[in-house]
Amino acid sequence: MSLAAFPEAVHVRAPGKINVYLGVGGRHEDGYHALATVFQAVSLYEDVIARDADDFSVSVVGVADPDTVPVDDRNLAMRAAKMLASATGYTGGVHLELRKSVPVAGGMGGGSADAAAALVACDALWGTGVSPHRLHELAARLGADVPFALHGGTAVGTGRGDQLNPALARGRFDWVLVPSEEGLSTPEIYARLDTHRAENGALADDPPLSLDVPIPVLQALRAGDPHSLAACMFNDLEVPALLERPALDDIITEGLHAGALSGIVSGSGPTVAFLCETPESAQYVQAELEAAGRTALHVHGPVSGARIISA
Numbered sequence: 001m002s003l004a005a006f007p008e009a010v011h012v013r014a015p016g017k018i019n020v021y022l023g024v025g026g027r028h029e030d031g032y033h034a035l036a037t038v039f040q041a042v043s044l045y046e047d048v049i050a051r052d053a054d055d056f057s058v059s060v061v062g063v064a065d066p067d068t069v070p071v072d073d074r075n076l077a078m079r080a081a082k083m084l085a086s087a088t089g090y091t092g093g094v095h096l097e098l099r100k101s102v103p104v105a106g107g108m109g110g111g112s113a114d115a116a117a118a119l120v121a122c123d124a125l126w127g128t129g130v131s132p133h134r135l136h137e138l139a140a141r142l143g144a145d146v147p148f149a150l151h152g153g154t155a156v157g158t159g160r161g162d163q164l165n166p167a168l169a170r171g172r173f174d175w176v177l178v179p180s181e182e183g184l185s186t187p188e189i190y191a192r193l194d195t196h197r198a199e200n201g202a203l204a205d206d207p208p209l210s211l212d213v214p215i216p217v218l219q220a221l222r223a224g225d226p227h228s229l230a231a232c233m234f235n236d237l238e239v240p241a242l243l244e245r246p247a248l249d250d251i252i253t254e255g256l257h258a259g260a261l262s263g264i265v266s267g268s269g270p271t272v273a274f275l276c277e278t279p280e281s282a283q284y285v286q287a288e289l290e291a292a293g294r295t296a297l298h299v300h301g302p303v304s305g306a307r308i309i310s311a
């Protein structure tokens with residue numbers, strides 16, 4: 001195949017996620033915690049445009065404060081591109097333009113979505129033809145949430161959150177998201193959970209290193225029933241996120257007051273996700289929260305994982 005067969009630019013879109021359920025167990029020696037989680041990909045996307053270049057570089061569009069997203073090797077999309085190049089022996093580079101819509105450091109996996117999109121985009125740009133299985137392996141090395149951003153939909157994550165099994169989910173779920181201006185650090189929230197548990201004697205001696213998602217969560221998803229799901233949404237990271245940012249409790253109260261079925265901190269926060277009964281009720285909850293001065297976004301899930309928009 002001639003080089004001319006490869007595109008000059010590839011545009012890939014990858015979704016943010018909500019952890020509908022997130023149980024955290026003990027800490028492994030590598031510092032990662034055992035998880036049992038259910039991810040749902042929602043209609044808030046990161047767009048990554050990869051263009052041929054001699055070197056590796058990243059630019060960012062769509063964030064209020066550019067300083068919050070590094071454009072060097074700390075950037076997960078940059079690391080993804082370099083990892084793919086070294087795994088395939090590709091000797092050129094890439095420029096990655098990240099068009100961000102998922103809140104930065106918001107607990108919705110925006111950086112992971114960038115990395116998943118970068119893997120798919122560079123593979124298409126460079127014509128490296130990496131298998132889905134190998135892409136998943138590379139994604140898992142980049143971060144616990146990256147494999148899910150590749151796959152999308154609704155999935156159970158165990159291990160560090162990177163061992164995925166699709167979960168059956170009927171219909172669509174309507175969510176209202178309230179992002180915060182200032183993000184939270186995921187490692188700090190996990191550390192805060194450990195401290196909190198140690199101080200309270202809970203799970204301090206023998207934390208489980210293998211966890212399961214409760215059956216009612218899976219049943220509610222399979223039934224497509226927002227009321228049942230609302231009754232069993234749960235996040236072990238909510239307590240440390242609220243300890244770090246007590247004002248999130250006010251947001252949860254406001255959303256419930258506006259008619260949401262349930263409100264939960266997403267992942268390590270601080271984004272709050274409200275599950276609503278119907279698209280109309282989500283629109284109402286969104287309008288009420290905005291009238292109270294909040295930024296509120298109406299999204300739905302599940303949606304598909306990283307996919308090529310144009311090449």
Ligand code: C5P
Pocket residue numbers: 031032033034035142143144145159160161186187188190
């Ligand atoms: O893998 P990722 O970069 O998303 O994880 C960020 C941090 O979150 C890790 O460095 C770790 O402190 C924490 N984490 C954890 N257990 C997990 C996933 C993440 O402790 N299963």
